[in-house]
Amino acid sequence: MSDTGKQMMSPAMAAERVAAGLAARRGREKRFRIYGRIAIGIALAFLVTLFVSIFSKGIPGFFQHYVTIEVALDRAKLDPAGDLSVQSLYDGDARGVIRTALYEAAGASGRSGRKAAGKIISQGAEQRLRNAILDDPSILGTTRAMTFAVDDDVDSFLRGFIKRETPEKDRRINDKMIGYIDVLNDKGLISFRFSDYLVFGSASRNAEMAGIYGALVGSILTLAVCLVLSFPLGVATAVYLEEFAPKNRVTEIIEININNLAAVPSVVFGILGLAVFIGTFGMPRSIPLIGGVVLALMTLPTIIISSRAAIRAVPPSIRDAALGVGASRMQTMLHHVVPLAMPGMLTGTIIGMAQALGETAPLLMIGMVAFIVDVPGSVTDPGTVLPVQIFMWADFAERMFILKTSAAIMVLLAFLILMNAAAIVIRKKLERRW
Amino acid sequence: MRFTFALAGAVALVGVTTAASARDYISIAGSSTVLPFATIVAEQLGNNPSFKTPVVESGGSSVGKKGVCEGIGTEFIDIGNASSRMKTGELEYCDGNGVDLTEIKVGYDGIVVANSKDGVPLVISKADLGMALTAMVPACADGSTNVNCTDMVPNPFKKWSDINADYPDVEIRVYGPPTTSGTRASFAEMVNEKGYCKKDEMAKAALKAAGAKAKTCRAMRTDGAYVEAGEQDNLIVQKLQEDPSAYGIFGFSYLDQNSDTLHGAVIDGTNPTFDEIAEGSYSVSRSLYFYVKHAHVGVVPGIAEYMAEWVKHWGEDGALSDAGMIPMPEAERAQYAAAMKDLPKLTADMLK
Numbered sequence: 001m002s003d004t005g006k007q008m009m010s011p012a013m014a015a016e017r018v019a020a021g022l023a024a025r026r027g028r029e030k031r032f033r034i035y036g037r038i039a040i041g042i043a044l045a046f047l048v049t050l051f052v053s054i055f056s057k058g059i060p061g062f063f064q065h066y067v068t069i070e071v072a073l074d075r076a077k078l079d080p081a082g083d084l085s086v087q088s089l090y091d092g093d094a095r096g097v098i099r100t101a102l103y104e105a106a107g108a109s110g111r112s113g114r115k116a117a118g119k120i121i122s123q124g125a126e127q128r129l130r131n132a133i134l135d136d137p138s139i140l141g142t143t144r145a146m147t148f149a150v151d152d153d154v155d156s157f158l159r160g161f162i163k164r165e166t167p168e169k170d171r172r173i174n175d176k177m178i179g180y181i182d183v184l185n186d187k188g189l190i191s192f193r194f195s196d197y198l199v200f201g202s203a204s205r206n207a208e209m210a211g212i213y214g215a216l217v218g219s220i221l222t223l224a225v226c227l228v229l230s231f232p233l234g235v236a237t238a239v240y241l242e243e244f245a246p247k248n249r250v251t252e253i254i255e256i257n258i259n260n261l262a263a264v265p266s267v268v269f270g271i272l273g274l275a276v277f278i279g280t281f282g283m284p285r286s287i288p289l290i291g292g293v294v295l296a297l298m299t300l301p302t303i304i305i306s307s308r309a310a311i312r313a314v315p316p317s318i319r320d321a322a323l324g325v326g327a328s329r330m331q332t333m334l335h336h337v338v339p340l341a342m343p344g345m346l347t348g349t350i351i352g353m354a355q356a357l358g359e360t361a362p363l364l365m366i367g368m369v370a371f372i373v374d375v376p377g378s379v380t381d382p383g384t385v386l387p388v389q390i391f392m393w394a395d396f397a398e399r400m401f402i403l404k405t406s407a408a409i410m411v412l413l414a415f416l417i418l419m420n421a422a423a424i425v426i427r428k429k430l431e432r433r434w
Numbered sequence: 435m436r437f438t439f440a441l442a443g444a445v446a447l448v449g450v451t452t453a454a455s456a457r458d459y460i461s462i463a464g465s466s467t468v469l470p471f472a473t474i475v476a477e478q479l480g481n482n483p484s485f486k487t488p489v490v491e492s493g494g495s496s497v498g499k500k501g502v503c504e505g506i507g508t509e510f511i512d513i514g515n516a517s518s519r520m521k522t523g524e525l526e527y528c529d530g531n532g533v534d535l536t537e538i539k540v541g542y543d544g545i546v547v548a549n550s551k552d553g554v555p556l557v558i559s560k561a562d563l564g565m566a567l568t569a570m571v572p573a574c575a576d577g578s579t580n581v582n583c584t585d586m587v588p589n590p591f592k593k594w595s596d597i598n599a600d601y602p603d604v605e606i607r608v609y610g611p612p613t614t615s616g617t618r619a620s621f622a623e624m625v626n627e628k629g630y631c632k633k634d635e636m637a638k639a640a641l642k643a644a645g646a647k648a649k650t651c652r653a654m655r656t657d658g659a660y661v662e663a664g665e666q667d668n669l670i671v672q673k674l675q676e677d678p679s680a681y682g683i684f685g686f687s688y689l690d691q692n693s694d695t696l697h698g699a700v701i702d703g704t705n706p707t708f709d710e711i712a713e714g715s716y717s718v719s720r721s722l723y724f725y726v727k728h729a730h731v732g733v734v735p736g737i738a739e740y741m742a743e744w745v746k747h748w749g750e751d752g753a754l755s756d757a758g759m760i761p762m763p764e765a766e767r768a769q770y771a772a773a774m775k776d777l778p779k780l781t782a783d784m785l786k
Binding site for chain 2: 086087090123127162166170171205278282283285286364369371372374382397398
């Protein structure tokens with residue numbers, strides 16, 4: 001079409017030429033649309049596969065098998081010191097009391113029979129019994145039906161993962177145990193119900209006792225520290241850079257560096273945390289306080305960038321009007337610009353927090369990728385976070401951990417979706433258009 | 435108002451920082467092979483209301499050995515786990531920092547080669563297994579003539595049956611851990627180096643001619659016969675269950691947990707079973723250790739009790755053997771139980 005500039009085409013010729021090219025142009029557009037659809041289709045297929053595989057394993061992970069037995073709560077055996085203290089209950093023979101009840105229910109006798117039957121019940125049963133007594137000491141001296149989790153191997157058997165047909169030597173549970181499980185099952189003592197361990201339990205090497213509570217508390221504490229540090233700092237930085245800082249070489253360099261910082265791999269912040277907080281300040285490892293600080297460094301650029309965009313979106317007429325009626329620049333900022341920019345700032349903050357919730361790499365360096373059983377009570381107690389818990393569980397050999405891993409992934413996904421949904425709601429509700 | 439909030443946050447931060455100086459829980463780090471067992475013991479100690487549950491970090495044997503040597507003080511770990519013994523160089527680092535250690539061996543871990551029960555079981559000698567997986571072999575290892583036998587060439591074997599007609603007529607494809615793994619390092623040392631390169635006459639001659647050390651045999655094949663499948667042994671197990679023609683290398687505990695779907699390769703005539711590894715007749719196994727820092731015993735509460743928990747559970751019927759750790763013989767257990775009380779200082783002579 002380079003010759004069109006020199007010679008004027010007649011309208012008829014031009015129309016003809018356009019008509020000739022039209023089919024090709026439309027075809028190009030159509031093809032592009034098809035490519036787009038295929039790409040989206042592939043992405044959706046992957047997403048569906050991911051969800052199906054997580055949900056098919058994760059939903060059963062929310063449930064597990066329990067056995068209900070009649071336990072005679074003999075005070076002399078359970079509370080030898082007689083003062084109901086934690087130590088006295090620990091010294092008591094909770095294990096023996098539970099075993100006796102179990103042998104009776106399953107009809108186990110003889111040394112090997114008792115040994116086999118004993119393996120049916122989770123090791124966590126003793127702790128559960130002690131907790132029940134601490135909650136209500138009046139149950140001592142009575143006989144009552146109590147429900148305990150079964151061992152993870154027994155659970156796998158009841159789910160059908162370990163098959164009866166498999167030769168005995170290749171199974172993790174022997175024929176004797178299967179016999180007792182059948183006895184308990186026939187009596188209707190075994191139930192499949194919602195796993196309270198998953199929600200209220202902490203990390204454990206016994207798959208049936210493992211839960212996300214400790215990691216969830218750790219995540220909340222870490223994110224709280226992260227939010228307290230990064231939100232005010234991020235907003236203040238954005239306000240200063242956008243409204244007060246002189247536009248010169250120095251602020252330009254700072255700006256470029258903030259943008260670069262947003263792209264730095266997160267593990268680098270972990271190394272920084274290790275060197276500065278643990279190395280220089282000598283703070284203990286594995287604590288949510290340092291985890292939060294490190295994650296705050298990581299989320300700061302996200303918050304600053306989105307806050308600046310939000311401030312820039314506030315029309316200058318607002319500022320002019322405020323200044324016109326005699327407000328100082330500080331008042332203009334705090335009374336008018338920042339409140340109007342707040343929805344955008346909050347959106348950025350929530351997305352930054354959601355990112356921080358899913359991080360493990362920076363926490364590796366500061367010792368939060370660890371097996372931590374005790375639930376952290378404050379930001380200076382050792383704690384871990386949800387994604388780390390998932391990572392650790394995925395590596396354990398016991399089969400039940402696969403289910404629990406998927407269940408924990410579902411919980412993490414639920415939190416992420418919740419946070420992102422909150423960001424959308426805030427934006428929709430509070431956003432103002434000019 | 436927002437700025438006062440920030441200020442309050444900063445003040446609170448300084449406040450808790452000063453409060454968090456003393457540590458009342460044991461801090462442990464190191465080998466991911468020891469971690470599943472150390473966590474069982476840690477959890478048992480945590481059940482005792484007098485003590486907090488120790489924090490067990492992963493990171494690898496080198497992290498455990500180096501971490502425990504870094505210095506004295508609560509910001510450093512108390513105990514380092516390792517699936518390989520400390521070397522004299524690592525001990526020197528310790529001495530340089532003024533750290534005294536005691537070495538405690540806790541048990542053994544077998545490394546198995548396994549495949550799906552739907553596949554052909556592998557019955558192989560250690561030398562042939564090494565020959566199948568090491569990157570470079572002598573040119574005439576596959577029986578070819580007209581070549582210089584002392585030349586090292588890239589591993590030519592495609593199928594197991596190429597090595598020996600008795601072996602399965604299946605392509606060599608072995609999933610295993612990446613270079614960062616201690617399991618891989620031990621396997622390469624025990625099978626490739628000691629099992630093959632130091633035993634096979636042809637390989638010895640070729641290495642001598644090239645002036646290379648047997649250590650060079652530790653390199654695994656990179657032509658697709660050995661596939662790095664990531665640090666997660668569960669992933670390898672899953673792949674084997676899906677693909678009966680593939681084999682995998684991992685710790686015994688994973689075979690133990692999946693004994694209904696996988697079977698272990700018979701190496702040098704021994705099956706990788708609990709008893710065979712415990713007796714020492716299954717040769718691809720290694721010792722698991724932890725190193726405890728003297729200066730922290732009695733300062734950080736519970737270290738002596740933590741060690742005592744190991745003694746309670748490391749026997750044949752204990753929780754640890756249930757999880758797949760191979761117990762030490764009676765005499766050795768008594769020896770290390772005594773070492774936990776006496777805390778003999780680890781010296782370079784002891785490591786020779």
